[in-house]
Amino acid sequence: MSTQVMPLRDVIARHVQDGMTVALEGFTHLIPFAAGHEIIRQRRRDLTLVRMTPDLIYDQMIGMGCAKALTFSWGGNPGVGSLHRLRDAIEHAWPHALAIDEHSHAGMAVRYSAGASGLPFGVLRGYTGTDLPAANPARISQVTCPFTGEVLTALPAITPDVTVLHAQAADREGNVLLRGIVGASREAAMAARTLVVTVERIVDSIDAPMNAFVIPGWQVAAIAEVPGGAYPSYALGHYARDNAFYLAWDEIARSRDTFLAWMERHVLGTADHAGFLRSVGATE
Amino acid sequence: MSTQVMPLRDVIARHVQDGMTVALEGFTHLIPFAAGHEIIRQRRRDLTLVRMTPDLIYDQMIGMGCAKALTFSWGGNPGVGSLHRLRDAIEHAWPHALAIDEHSHAGMAVRYSAGASGLPFGVLRGYTGTDLPAANPARISQVTCPFTGEVLTALPAITPDVTVLHAQAADREGNVLLRGIVGASREAAMAARTLVVTVERIVDSIDAPMNAFVIPGWQVAAIAEVPGGAYPSYALGHYARDNAFYLAWDEIARSRDTFLAWMERHVLGTADHAGFLRSVGATE
Amino acid sequence: MSADYTPDEMMTIAASRRLKNGAVCFVGIGLPSAACNLARLTHAPDLVLIYESGTVGTRPNVLPLSIGDGELAETARSVIPLPEIFTHYLQRGRVDVGFLGAAQVDRFGNLNSTVIGEYAHPAVRLPGSGGAPEIASQAREVFVVMKQSARTFVPKLDFTTSAGRPSAIITDLGVLEPEVTTREMVLVALYEGVAVEQVRAACGWPLRVAAALATIAPPTADELLVLRDLHARTTRAHAARVRITLPNQGVT
């Protein structure tokens, strides 16, 4: 049950296997980019990727051929526009076909919450009047309230084989502290069969305030210390979101060639996240 | 929408009416005793009282005839034994009959969560093999998961007319900070049609840490500053639980006469909570 | 239209004027975020802004690029898990106003932000639902904000992402509102200098015009000043370089 601290390379090698269902969560904030890049470096295949907002990290993983399926609720480059690699996969099956399991944010939240709660499904008053149920009949159904007779939408729980989070700090016992916007990280963590975490710093004491968002160490299978591990997303109290990077990505990802060249140079061509950060000029 | 700061007397007079469904929440910690006493002083009748753990405050309200019904999951004096007034109401209909709507803690949590979420019912994998469903058929039912076929327990949402909480602090905008054990306070607050709060202190700034349990002011209908408002329960950072009082209550509440005499002297016979605290010798 | 302000500025200001002080707004990124914060900084100081990332009662000094910028957390009254935004706030009926945009809108205000073309074989894959389906059905009142063109104001959606019934569609030319009996969106107001024919030409269905067609007052000097200041602060903030300090430049 006790958390093992190890290099990120070993965390991914040990816990993320081909064919698994993997959720890298973090809503705009604390997106585990370093872990995603390591999954790309280790050439994982046939993953079912789960994230509310695929963001750049899944654009990269999909473009590099790691994914056979995607569960999501909003697949754009936040504040910028399209995720071109995600679009290319759906529109032209490049580099190969990508099955999609599409929901709304409210629906994804309910699915993670059901998974976190050990229930097979969750309920919401949503999707009414939309084409979502017809587009995804296997995963959007209905239940009737036994007390009022109201018909509500039912969605299956998500229980990732592995959830990966990035956080500000962990202590040597493996207790993890997240501060700021957490999105559905708590639910994705509790829904997972295995939880692994990258952190900005491993410290003697996380000094969590009362009622803070702390994940107890005994729930965390492995931790890697990866400073800057959320870049170009951000870690509140450590560094800001690199909005310029998000804007620049639109051009990089627009063509297959520039995308592949960029990934080859900055991700496959670097040994680890510190190498990546230096390569893209994101270090002091 | 904006919060009104007023004396507790006015909060209760304005927001708690005969016949309402009222939840005074707080799990062992931050139990709104002052508000409960004021409801007794104002001689409210026919309330449907909702609390996971009725505790001494509902023992007092039931014994004084405020309640026609009780929704609950554990009706004892924590660490001590029976709630004699609750028992007398159920066993001997004294001072009058009390309808009960009984659940487990998990069930009450699900019911509050459903109410907080605007859903008509909630789901859990519970009550299996117990006599609870047979004892409470109107409020314990089943639903079938449309994905797995598993049959689960369904419970109706709780949406109190009024939820009453006690908290450590509020600012002048009405933002409320709770620290420490919160039980189902968050869900009871969000489930309520009207939320009123007593606090130890009204301050210029609540200085809430990131991700603290803060209820935004626009959700709070009224606030009263009542130092010691949770006594003999406790307010973390202000005063401890008076375990001796809980022990002593066992004797006081055991007979109708000693109970009535005590309530007459310390609650009906005092004008407000400061008076109550002085009367029971709980002030410095 | 006067050269003193752009159609985008007029659209943002028209949207902001719709917000009553004290209202609880579920804010989307981009123009809605600009409109809400403009309202908060002008006539509606007690507007409560909720962003779906989990920030409640946010008072950002600059506009976020993403829905979860640090600025939103640091200026929020409360930062909560995202699921609670959709359950405890939106679904519980605590949101007064929701804003939506889309790639396509039809004459009843239904919206498409999912695909152009067939769902299974889209010509253009759009980002998808996000919070829209539940904002559309659960906020007390919904405003749609979209630039108008015959390509986006369409007779038939390729996909219904959110079922409509907005109380207004605020465009870069004017405002459409639902007719009481038919619920069809009809033109009820124009910006200064915009002609009805211009609006009709930028609509893919035969747009009907209300009997009483209003003209919306141009931006006040104060509205323009506050909006431009907000955008200027935002541009400066977003241009800041982000650099990570690696401990001893060591290998992680």
Added chain:
Amino acid sequence: MSADYTPDEMMTIAASRRLKNGAVCFVGIGLPSAACNLARLTHAPDLVLIYESGTVGTRPNVLPLSIGDGELAETARSVIPLPEIFTHYLQRGRVDVGFLGAAQVDRFGNLNSTVIGEYAHPAVRLPGSGGAPEIASQAREVFVVMKQSARTFVPKLDFTTSAGRPSAIITDLGVLEPEVTTREMVLVALYEGVAVEQVRAACGWPLRVAAALATIAPPTADELLVLRDLHARTTRAHAARVRITLPNQGVT
């Protein structure tokens, strides 16, 4: 039984010995809380204690009187809303060991903590379920801890509050465990100085005895010392007077 320790102490110590280091325990008030903290302070320092009030990874220095004493929050790794304890921890399958007590137990380990007599017209109204029904069905392993008497170990429960299947019932006389084939609870171990007939007399059904009946070692000096220290600290802490300071002794 030796005069060196009480049956309650023996029962607490026997229960504590069942806890493996690192196990995640859902702790109830009273004897389970004493047993879990004794284990944590002796052979199982990494025991994870969860109290239903919302405290996870608690390491109290004194035993709580209630399930939500401040001590539990102040020494917890994490203090979370109560609903998450039952959903994210218990129902999700994260709890290794649950402890239960009751007013009545039957030969299959089903428990009654609801009523003596008829539900609608009880002779004695007991506190009720609390967390018991779901602890009983969702913890990986359940221990029942109860003083034994023919009045409480009954052939038929007045009400089934929790459906049984504990892996052991630890009493003040010995330990019962389920027979593999029948699931009936049978006597498998005795404390030193206790006779089988004594246990049978304190059981309302014809108690069967396992072929191999073990004897449980008496408390070690260390176990007794740690337990008594814990109780002594607890008694001192609970005797502390609580006084509220009123600002200016003013009227609220």
